[in-house]
Amino acid sequence: SAVISQKPSRDICQRGTSLTIQCQVDSQVTMMFWYRQQPGQSLTLIATANQGSEATYESGFVIDKFPISRPNLTFSTLTVSNMSPEDSSIYLCSVRWDFSGELFFGEGSRLTVL
Amino acid sequence: SQQGEEDPQALSIQEGENATMNCSYKTSINNLQWYRQNSGRGLVHLILIRSNEREKHSGRLRVTLDTSKKSSSLLITASRAADTASYFCAPYYGGATNKLIFGTGTLLAVQP
Numbered sequence: 425s426a427v428i429s430q431k432p433s434r435d436i437c438q439r440g441t442s443l444t445i446q447c448q449v450d451s452q453v454t455m456m457f458w459y460r461q462q463p464g465q466s467l468t469l470i471a472t473a474n475q476g477s478e479a480t481y482e483s484g485f486v487i488d489k490f491p492i493s494r495p496n497l498t499f500s501t502l503t504v505s506n507m508s509p510e511d512s513s514i515y516l517c518s519v520r521w522d523f524s525g526e527l528f529f530g531e532g533s534r535l536t537v538l
Numbered sequence: 539s540q541q542g543e544e545d546p547q548a549l550s551i552q553e554g555e556n557a558t559m560n561c562s563y564k565t566s567i568n569n570l571q572w573y574r575q576n577s578g579r580g581l582v583h584l585i586l587i588r589s590n591e592r593e594k595h596s597g598r599l600r601v602t603l604d605t606s607k608k609s610s611s612l613l614i615t616a617s618r619a620a621d622t623a624s625y626f627c628a629p630y631y632g633g634a635t636n637k638l639i640f641g642t643g644t645l646l647a648v649q650p
Contacts, residue, residue: 428580457637466626467581467640516580520636526571527628527638529580 426451430517430530437507437537444503445533447517452497457527458490459516467516473500507537541639542570542610542627550647557614559644561627562607568632570603570610575624575643584612584625619650 427450437443447456456473471479471492479492494500504511514532542561551557561570569588573581587594587603587610594601600613614621624645628638
């Protein structure tokens with residue numbers, strides 16, 4: 425397993441601003457993913473964070489709105505840009521070591537946009 | 539769709555009873571995974587069952603997989619109030635698709 429730290433754990437933001445969420449893992453991992461969970465909903469995959477290259481986004485998510493960085497094998501950031509109340513969600517970072525194994529999740533970042 | 543579909547959407551039982559949740563999926567899988575989420579927290583991996591396995595146990599958890607029916611079930615025996623959570627199945631298809639897509643989950647409430 426791994427220790428996955430997400431920061432901030434929660435934040436309240438104003439409409440139109442941007443927030444960057446950090447995900448730090450205590451060991452090198454092959455794959456990192458970002459998910460969003462809107463209130464009362466299941467998890468939706470935003471993108472796969474690729475080390476050293478551009479993230480791979482799922483349908484409905486674009487780089488301009490959710491830029492992602494992954495400078496090394498232990499760290500990634502997700503920015504939620506030009507926020508609106510519809511962006512109020514829990515954002516979750518997850519990691520996997522091999523291509524078929526389980527995912528490990530951070531505790532999530534709860535974002536409220538006013 | 540790549541996600542699993544859990545059934546029922548919600549389940550309420552008394553402490554000590556068994557809870558059974560089902561999952562169906564659409565195409566051939568490499569493995570299927572079950573996760574638990576306590577309210578507003580990150581997901582916790584419970585168990586992974588490979589496509590060539592039919593049953594797997596972990597403590598009070600028993601998972602079965604029927605690839606001919608494209609379905610899986612999660613049984614929690616002798617449930618406790620602490621088992622109250624949402625449970626998700628996630629089929630893993632392998633190949634170029636290395637991501638997990640989650641369904642809507644089963645919300646389990648265990649009454650003390």
